[in-house]
Amino acid sequence: MSQYFENNIFNAEDFSHDSSSSAEFVGCQFIGIDFSEFNFSKLKFLDCTFSECNLSNVSLKSGVFRGVSFKKSKLIGLNWTETTTLASCTYSDCIMDYGVFQSMNLKGFSFTDCKMMEVEFGDCQLVKASLRGCVLRGSSFNKTNLSEADLRGSTEYFIDVRYTNIKKAKFSMPEALGLLSSLDIVLE
Structure with missing residues (x-):
């Protein structure tokens, strides 16, 4: 089942998502979340911001990232070629x-x-x-x-x-x- 989120602010305490389902995030902010064991497959992120997050070694297979900003985040070992779309992204002070x-x-x-x-x-x-x-x-x-x-x-x-x-x-x-x-x- 697909979920839709728009202009939400998520932090470590209130973010929960069943990684087996697809979801679309539009204009959302993710702050201080450890996604290192998370599966980003089939998720869409449009005009979102990840600040001080850990996305190291996550699966990006069939994911969509359009207009996404990554700030002070860990993005270690990511295979961006697995995404369906990677467009107009910015990375600032990231590993x-x-x-x-x-x-x-x-x-x-x-x-x-x-x-x-x-x-x-x-x-x-x-x-x-x-x-x-x-x-x-x-x-x-x-x-x-x-x-x-x-x-x-x-x-x-x-x-x-x-x-x-x-x-x-x-x-x-x-x-x-x-x-x-x-x-x-x-x-x-």
């Missing part, structure tokens, strides 16, 4: 290690001040995306379109410019010097 976005269209997405170690962005469309102030150690950008993306203030990334489109992308020094490491050149 997103070991996530998978491979081959997704993330045009215009915003990742700000996030810790994103070992995240798979291979073959993604990150055109005009913001990855400002992120820690990107071990994240993969192979064959990714980063044209006009903003990586200012981000650290610990490796981007092979031979296989990644970085046309008009914005970087900060001294981290931008790392872009030369894939060119097999000698700097003195």
Whole structure:
């Protein structure tokens, strides 16, 4: 049985949902909830906000996330490719290690001040995306379109410019010097 919620505010004390049923949440806020053992399969979130929540290792299979904001939340080990829809989402001050976005269209997405170690962005469309102030150690950008993306203030990334489109992308020094490491050149 499908449930519908609009403009509700949920916190750890009052959130309960039977994870075997489908539900649609529109304009809802989720504050301080540990969803780590929760199944997000077949749930729809439209224009919702997750603040200080733990969604680590949840199943996103057939889930819908449109216009969703994640703030100061743990999103560790999520396979975003399993969602039916992932559109116009923003992530601010989140821990997103070991996530998978491979081959997704993330045009215009915003990742700000996030810790994103070992995240798979291979073959993604990150055109005009913001990855400002992120820690990107071990994240993969192979064959990714980063044209006009903003990586200012981000650290610990490796981007092979031979296989990644970085046309008009914005970087900060001294981290931008790392872009030369894939060119097999000698700097003195």
